[in-house]
Amino acid sequence: MPNSRSQRRHKTGQEARRRELVSRSLQSVQHCLADQDFGTAYAHYLLVLNLAPELKKDVKETFQFTLFKWAEELDSLARIQDLFDCYEHALELFPDDEVICNSMGEHLFRMGFRDEAAAYFHKAVKLNPDFPDAKENFYRVANWVVERWHFIMLNDTNRNLLYQKAIQNAVHSGYRSVLDIGTGTGILSMFAKTAGASSVYACELSKTMYELAREVLVANGLDGDIRLLHVKSPDLEIPKHIPERVSLVITETVDSGLFGEGIVESLIHAWEHLLLPPKPIGGEVGVQNYGRVIPAGATIWGMAVECKEIRRHHRVGVKEIAGVCLPDVLEFHSPTYTPVNSDETVEPYTTEKLSRIPGGYKPLTDHFQVLTVDFNNLQELKSFASHKPSKINIPLVKEGILDAIIVWFTLQLDDEHSLSTSPSEETCWEQAVYPVQGLVDYSVKSGDSVMMEISCQDCYLRLQDVSLVTSDNGMDVERNFQEKNSEAELCSALAGLQTANKLERVRQDCMLESTEIALLNNLSYHECFKIAISNVLSTLSLREQSQSMDVNSDSNELHPEKIQNKNLESFDPLYVLDVSEGFSILPLIAGKFGPVKVYSSVEKDQHQKALVLLSEANRFPKETLEFWLGHLQDENMVLQRPKSDKLWSIIILDVIETSGLIQQDVMEKAAISRCLLHSGGKIFPQHVKMYGMLVESQSLVLETAVQGKDPTLGFNIAPFINQFKVPFRVFLDLSTLPYVPLSKSVELLRVDLMNPYLNESRREVKVQICKSGQVTGIPFWYHVHLEEDTYLDTSSESSHWKQAAVVLDEPIPVRQGDELVLSVQYHKSNVSITVRL
Template sequence: MPNASARPKHSRRTRRRRREDPARNELVSSSLESAQQCLFNQDYGTAFVHYLLVLNLAPVFKDFARESFRFTLFKWAEELDSVGRIQDLFSCYEQALELFPADEVILNSMGEHLFRMGFRDEAAGHFHKALKLRPDYPEARENFYRVANWLVERWHFLMLNDRGRNQKYQQAIQKAVQSGCNTVLDIGTGTGILGMCAKKAGAAEVYACELSKTMYELACEVVTANGMEGSIKILHMKSLEMEVPKDIPHRVSLVVTETVDAGLFGEGIIESLVHAWHHLLLPPQRGENEFSEQSATGRVIPAGATVFGMAVECVEIRRHHRLCVSEVGGLSMAATGELRSPVSCSSEPDDSMEPYTTERLSRLPGGYKPLTEAFKALNIDFNNLQELEGLSSREVQQICLPIIQEGELDALAVWFQLHLDEESSLSTGPQEDTCWEQAIYPFSLVALGFVLQPGDKLIIEISCRDAYLRLCSVAVLREGHEIRLDRHPDAQSSGNASKNPNPEAELCNALACLQTGQNQTKDFCMLECSEMALLNNLDYHQSFCSALGKLVSRLKVKCQKQEQRPDLTDPASSTNCTDPLYVLDVSEGFSLLSLIAASQGNVKAYSSVEKDKQQEVLKRIARSNNISEQHLEFWLNHMEDEQGMLKRPSQEKLWSAIILDCVETCGLIRQKLMEKASLARCLLEEGGHIFPERIVVHGMLVESDILLLESAVQGQEPTLGFNIAPFINQFTVPVHVFLDFSTLECRHLSEPVELFVLDLMDANTNYTNREVKVQATSAGRITAVPFWYHIYLDQEISVSTLSQNSHWKQAAAVLQQPLEVRVGDWVHLAVRLHKSTISISAHVDSSPVQMMQ
């Protein structure tokens, strides 16, 4: 029998109690008291240091001090932000998260700072962590949805839902691997799908790289879930930074990539492939053709591309890139000078301008008119290093295109055919059902009214001087005369005078139509595309002009009555009607509303326009419209505090009107709108007004498959046999923004209905929840509720974000699961407002479905 008295070898010993340290306890106690005193004195920086000391020395106080610590952190961070101490700000947050790594409020707040400073990738990570810790945290959810729209763009879902595209890529990769390319690098892996295709096809080694931290982490999750964690090495870095053998052990025989944008080269595919051929890929087989299947060679999928283009007339493109009106809100626009959008189709590289923007031509409101046949602009072979390296130094190519129908030249539209190998290709053409949009090269130097006619020939220049594809319309040939479009008329008319001393009247008229402007230098003012579209919106500005005029007239009449009959018992009630009315415009970006207010007479208007060149434009317009400089003031240049926008103009005077910017261009209510409205109401004089006074949200039940395809990976079947949907669908955003409802592919299942009302003038009439009943007028599946706004400036005057000329887009709340309805069914919508976020749940009888804005 064993010796019962013997001590077991692994017996648990009694843990000794930690000795109390009186000096430590005294330090903790005094520091905690100091922290609270500093907090009371609003000395947030010192309070933060004391709290750090206390919580590091005595973690037992974490629960007790959490709320005070958070408050101190946020206040101190605001101070650091206001003085530009960004590194210190993030250092404080890092120290806070060391103490409270699972605090969703601190994570969300740090994410907000990151997002404001442009670090969207990092911000998304913090919002995502906050939501995992607390799924019902509305602030983190709203922030995550906003940033997810930037990080995981809707084309990711369209691409994964595009079976034809996926199968073509899979077949090309399988064919290459089976022909001997058994070491593979996937550049810009995204979800990891192309790398997994290579591994499934039998590749011995697969590597992948991804620059986006969000997509890198997503790819790692996807690869692990598909049992390939040890088979595919994913690197969080640019391919340009990769080296052999530091990052991968040796050169690979196949590079697969889809780092192409609508303009083909915009994501840097040329630079990455040149680097890959020099440092990461086996050399190509000499003497073989571009699609060589020799196992000892390196090759690229896609193998190459062909770029196509055509000239188009399109009013929607025009109004976003050119000033199309001569008068706005009663103001002459003759003195604006040269206004440009940030997109300039020019053969000369310009760091301040983008060479192209993107649009889906098939969805543009009002459509487009082809002015030329489609032409071939460029061929590129991705398996030819010499051709890739020589792309930027290619001579400028000039082609001459016959005009096929009459119209104004607004842009060149560009698309391409991507050759995966010798058998398979993908097209991004305007008639194709594809996840790509088309590249748009808008043209702004041709004046309005200059019409191209059949018989004319358009001269186009094509270049790739900085590895961007650049197309530019430089001239029109008409009856033997050349009308230059790439230079100012003064220069060209002097040059042409000797050649054509007596040009035909038609040519003279064409030249006269071209943009002149008093200043022929390169000095110009840049407006965002949405700002240009707003400037071209006559109805919007006329509505404001009318509403402001009514308010000014009413206040002047009121002032005159008070001046005639002052309250003798109250000397302060006497008024002086010679004093100006004060109007504040807090619109985002470039706005004419302050100038329209100043034009009403005896009004001093304050503009929130901050950019120097934009202020100069407003001053020029003011002078040309006989508005005194004393009636217009720019006062936000030196404001450090966002709330400072709504401070009084003086101690004695309150605002007669405050103009708030309520709706973002993308179609969402602006964040913190109701808080700003609450503050604005306190700063109005008696009888003063907030513009707009009320916003009514309207919506409609629709069935739209395209919204489903753009919102999440659909169906139960794995994508090419891989389990991807659960991971990418974490980034599903239940609201689609920048939507053109007029061209959305959908079936209307109801009439429009009022969903919600926001009253900016009377807080007592607002609510946070509303039940709305909508009757189905057609049978089908409700997949979404598109919504838009009627913005009431006063009781009678309103503007709609659904207007054809609106600079606003619409948005749509998308159902996670479609809801079947029959004609006559009543659909119950429960609408709830939390800050600026509207959430909607829908049900027919007892079938609830969740949606959210």
């Protein structure tokens, strides 16, 4: 009994000390928070919650606040490991806290860890499906980690069937040990196992896709039969990862240009380290001692085309934009343009679904063979990287403008089965587009020929050094017979006179994104801004002039002649700040309405040099243009006053992403901007109206989610990959999207940057059905209002913006005359739309 009492006293004493320590630590937390010493406060909280876990519910909110503030400090100090350690400790204490999971994901995403970020966002959404911040973060990152082509590819029944048949043939022929390189969802591995393969290995580099494949294999009862490896194939080793060499490699690591996903390099490694040697020609019938690859080979095809849509995204076709002359010495190129001798590794092509490109395309040549490749020939694969470039000469059969070489391929899976990615085929693949750039003249006629250099390097097929050979003399000629109108000639001449001595007529190249080139070609965009900028600056200039003039003391009226004769240069300049995304000449357009001081937020050195050259060519005073980020210690302070005693007259913001969505954090930027405006100053755009309509579109459905088991030949894949579907389809072009309109367009939302009290976080819109069908989506676009009557339509033919669409989880059957109600919610620059009858 004495011992029992002693133990009770000891426990009572321990409990009292624990309570006292917890109490003191909580008091220390409050003192530290008052002093903004978040690191110490966080340490005290860890102690409190480890000693008294029963307090978790009571201190949860202040703990989160402390964690986030301390994480911000660690982030600013680049103490990245300490930051993640803090979050790991927090998640040990609150493993099911969606807010902490979401915040952890945001830090990971900003640092480039997309797979890891996706996992935390996904967990946050599972914990709370109605958490809007986590949903939006997950939707954004899902497009990165599970690219949309996965859904399109898995819905391509023909592609899946051809691969299944080729794999079955190989396994039934005796190739029974299989390695699937780049397994994705694991469908090719499952084809091999169900065909009778004795051992199947599958490797996948993406952490997200690896986890997804693991779930798929479990759901299909094959997790014990297929060994899934989270590793890049060139890092596979025997016997570390697989016990011995395999007889069959299956892969579909091909992109629209065939080689862009590294299939040549991965197969060279496989033949040297993972595959049995290839069967010799004329060898014995048995295959158990030999290796093989599916696909067996490929033929790449090409065609020269004229295409206005490709042209406007890769070549600036104007010499004057809203009064700003473009000198001949400045040449803009898209990222696909790389000089022949350049060491820079860039993807030399873009991709397009040519069957759906706006305006279509015109073939200028017959289709021609670019090259062939045998994936079962190691020496041939090795030769691709070492061979010198070869030249081919292709006759032109039609007159037109040479805009691009388009490329597709025929993938030979085995002797019986092949699939084509031709633009004339209904396939999940897009085509590779090699825009032609750097010629003096792009006009061609029948009988001419186009010459190009073909090489395979840096994992890419390259078509470069494109030139034209005339039918007249058989010589390579760079011609420029395009007529110029007199205004463009005058602009070019003036620019040449101004810059000849200073620049010595040395050409300056400037690389722009394709959307930035399309923007420069969008003349209506710049003309609208010119009108709106002129209206604001003229009003403010007159007001400033009036305030500085003598006022008649008798009549109390202004003297108009004094206003007219006053030298404008004597007035203080008006300040214009352009913080729109990417390369923009809007500051130069504003600079033409002097006296104006314009600030550009472009960051890239070559972009700044291009703007300086344009400024000099258009005879701007040197002090007119400045680069605002050069004045800042912190890029987050971009919206600040140019001087302590000056305010901005105009602030230009980007509200719409080129993808078709509203820019993130735009309302926060607008709130800051309103505080920094001169009286009478404006934010451009002042407001944005969002329009949409109800449509039936099977294409939207197939491009957003896998449609059951049928396209995947009975395998249960859809529920797992569809976890990564998003309700928005972005980068759409409504002019070529296959759809049936079921209603007229209606205004869905108004976002006002100048008058936030006009904004609604939620509104309901009634829509009348004008045609019976099934509603599968709601495409939407915007009118970007610089002024009430001056706006830009993001769905116009000349727009550099694309459109987007909400895709419904389930189609809604409707009949003509029905009325649907759309509930539109706007939260932190994110829009969600739900539909009900």
